[in-house]
Amino acid sequence: MEVRIEHLTKTFIGKKGSQTTAVNDMSFVVPDGKLVGLLGPSGCGKSTTLYMIAGLHKPTDGKIWFGDEDVTSVPPENRGIGLVFQNYALYPHFSVKQNITFPLDNVRFPGPLDANKTRVNEAKSALKRAMKANEGVEEAQKELEEAQKALEEATKALEELKTADPKKYKEVTKTRLSKVEKDAIAHKMARLVDIEPYLERKPRELSGGQQQRVAIARALAKTPRVLLLDEPLSNLDARLRLQTREEIRRIQKETGITTIFVTHDQEEAMSISDVIVVMNFGVIQQIDAPQTVYDEPVNLFVAKFLGSPAINVFDGEIKGGKLYIDGKVFDTGKEYEGEYHGKVKKEKTVVKGTDLSLDDYLADLNKHPERKEGKNEEEIHALENPELENVEYEEEVVKKDRTVKIGIRPEAFTIDPKGGVPVVVEYVQRVGRDVSMIGQVHGQEKSSLKIIIPVENWKDVEGKDNVNFKPKRFYVFEESGERIK
């Protein structure tokens, strides 16, 4: 089942009427049978998005499609989804088996005569409408008669079947799953997630990882069209996390169910998703295959969010179409020649409740002496010494020469005496098969670099204070975060 999200927006209204937009005009498509990770920091709206897909939250705007069906206003129980909660939400008073079969208790099959009955009812209401409008009464009457006849025939046939083939009759008239069937499904699901020996236990008698698998089994019991996982691994310890995420991948592959899962752990998202959707502040930053998101981040946020240790960011400068670090040309290219059009966030001090600076305000006050009329000394004093506040505003800028951010991943450094990144070494250590190094770019006290190089290069860095590096790969971003190169 393909899941399509179109212009999805969710605005929460707080107690005092304040509005928070958790998800802002979001659109993406989850291809059939794929596993998609919604990745972002806490509070970026990824769980809200998941709950909207589940139907537990109502979108403020936008549409959700499951295949060709618009499910935006369909209640959660009719969407055909399975949801695994962050803390599993396993019913503590049920055994594992009861937990898995609980969703099945509510499964109803349509009765054998339902279709015919609906037809009769529809014909009846059509006749009423026709009589009211005094139009096509005869046809409606004919349809009703036919429908009633069909219902009668079906009822008769069913009666005949009852005596002729009681077994078949029982099967046809069945409206819910029998206990045996439910048990069979429970065993099948338990086998799938590898918890069959624990079916009779209570959830609290299981480990975190086992509970997680029960939660997945429960979500899968009704063979959902879409499986949703909310931070499925965040409650597990590191080792179990590794194990369980592979398990999730395996189960997803085996069942082929379209799966969407939410996580704030980039490693988790990278390791199991087919596609990653990176979100921040309710807005999609990038949608791509995991390796693409890592190799080709569209902006500084994505570059910083993916990768562990995080990408190194330090200041550079574009001057006359060239990129400089510490006053030396670092890179040239067409990318640096264009102008930068954008907005820069700035802060200014204004008089509270107005948009005027203090000087403008006082000048304005002097122009309008009538404001002071009829006021006592205290009030005049208050007028002349207004409260001030700092506000943020955006300024449109067009620049050619400007400072930029340069991002280099820790593993992208190679030692090169002629390299463009002069590093002051603060700390260097051998860790397993790597050499890990912390330093600063020469001349930039704020920059803190983390560099990982192969252990063969230990000799080149051991005991040195300054090492020149050449990046194998680097990214250049505007101050606002957009990628230049």
Place this chain on the structure above:
Amino acid sequence: MENTLNNNPNGMQTVDWDAKLESLGISVKKELRTKKHAFIMPEWAKGWIALIPALIFLILFMIYPILNTFVMSFVNNFYWVGNSGSSFVITNYIAALQNTRSSIHLSWGIENYIKVLTDPVFLRALGNTGLIVIISVPLTIVIGLLLAVCLNAIKPLKGLYQTIFFLPYVTNTIALGMVFNAMFSSSAGSFINVFLHMFGVDAQHWLDIYANRWNMFAVIVIYAIWNGLAFKILVFMSGLSAIDKQYYDAARIDGSSKFTIFRKITVPLLSPQILYITITSFIGACKSYSQVIALFGSGSKNFGGSDQSEWITVVGYIVKLIDSTADSAAGRGAAGCVILLLIVLAITVVQFAVSKNRVHY
């Protein structure tokens, strides 16, 4: 003094306070240290000291009276202990046990129990109490649970409703009884009679001496339920708020109906509170007394009806005996207490046993 004075670059002389203070024996650096206690009291001693005030009152007002009741119930002629009637003074005990006073002839035995158990008034009291328990306890739990679930579900005016439902809890039982007495007055113009008249029901005698036994019982049960509701709602609501909302979300996704969710999720997850409320309200109903006398008014020994004991309860029976000056009345009262205790104890044990597999902590 040379070593405490430094020449700074400006040529000014400054005092090196650190060195100066140190030389005078004042410590400059403050080191973190925990205070050492000379005497360390063992944990158990601390526990006992903290318990003493409560223990004194417990022994004085709980343990001694309980023991006293046991002893009294086995003395056939307790009235004669001491010189001042049914006395509780300890010296009388010693005297009685030692049989030192010539006027006292203590006779031990189970005569009191036999007398009480064959007393038709006691049997009636037992039956009345049983009826009140059987009818009011399940009703009050079911109604309390439903109201708590409803209150928990609403958002606007939740606080106001909670306050309204909690009012009976903070109001005096006797005052409430007087209000009920007025509402259920037998005159045709009383609140309830006027209300019933709207449905074509004739004016009823509710609580006066002409009243039908079951009319009285209806008022008692309504009063008992309403009076006990507040506390139960409070306990259930606190239990409900502790249930993780995700269970409900999960159940909703599974397509469970509201009733299924209530039956299969809310009730089991609330079972510790339900057990607690069942046991406390059962014990409370077994001790019914104030509700009845509050309703019928005119004194602490009026239980309705022409003989003033139509709806007498076990506790009411005991109160009547203890106030009485008849032969060995106090001893019989004590026997009544012990019988009540045994009944309550037995049923509570059964309740715990039955609930063992039904309560999910």
